[in-house]
Structure formats: structure tokens, C-alpha cells
Amino acid sequence: MNEYYNPKKEYISLADLPPNEEGLISRIDGGRGVTGRLNSMGVQAGQTIEKICGSFLRGPVVFKIRNTYSIAVGHGIAKKIIIEYNRKNEPKQKL
Numbered sequence: 659m660n661e662y663y664n665p666k667k668e669y670i671s672l673a674d675l676p677p678n679e680e681g682l683i684s685r686i687d688g689g690r691g692v693t694g695r696l697n698s699m700g701v702q703a704g705q706t707i708e709k710i711c712g713s714f715l716r717g718p719v720v721f722k723i724r725n726t727y728s729i730a731v732g733h734g735i736a737k738k739i740i741i742e743y744n745r746k747n748e749p750k751q752k753l
Contacts, residue, residue, distance in 0.1 A: 667743070668743050669684055669743065670741055672707065672719060672736040672737070672740075672741055673719055673733055673737045674737075675709045675741055675743060677711050677712065678708070678709070678710070679743070680706060680708035681707060681742050682707070683702065683704065683705045683740070684703060684741060685703055686701070686703070686738055686739055687738045687740060688735070692738060699729055701729070701739065705723055707721055707722070707723055707739075710722055710728060712733075712736065716733045718730045718732060719733060719736035721736075
């Protein structure tokens with residue numbers, strides 16, 4: 659199976675990833691068609707991905723893979739790309 663999983667991390671979809679944040683692709687929750695199309699573009703489990711921008715409700719999601727080139731996919735496909743997410747800006751805890 660084409661999957662990377664760490665039980666101590668937080669997992670969200672690419673569509674839910676905040677802009678200008680990055681993570682590691684954990685898996686692609688799609689059929690052979692979606693998985694094959696994304697693999698041909700270099701989107702595979704274990705790759706670093708950075709979200710450039712995306713609409714809040716729907717619309718295209720633009721992201722950068724391997725810090726080299728930008729790709730735009732629809733919102734539905736972005737929901738199928740599951741990211742291992744490490745927050746850059748951790749919220750401060752109140753004592």
C-alpha cells in the first residue's frame with residue numbers, strides 16, 4: 659500500500675491545510691484513477707508538500723511539491739490527499 663503513517667502526528671486533508679504551511683503526504687484516499695493521475699504529477703506518499711493558496715469554501719487548491727513546481731487541483735481531489743501536519747505556529751498555552 660502507498661501509505662506513510664505516524665501515530666503521534668496530526669493528519670488533515672490538503673484542502674484543510676492552512677495556506678503557506680507544509681507537511682508530508684501520508685496517503686491518497688482515492689481510486690486508481692485519482693491515485694494514478696496524482697502519481698504522474700509527482701504527488702506520492704512521503705513527499706513534502708506546501709499549500710500556496712486555496713479558496714475557503716470550494717475551488718482550486720494550489721500547492722508546491724518538492725519545493726520546485728506548483729500544481730493546482732480541484733477541491734475534491736485536495737480532500738483526498740492526506741497530510742501529516744506539523745503546525746508552524748503553535749498556540750500558546752495559558753497557565
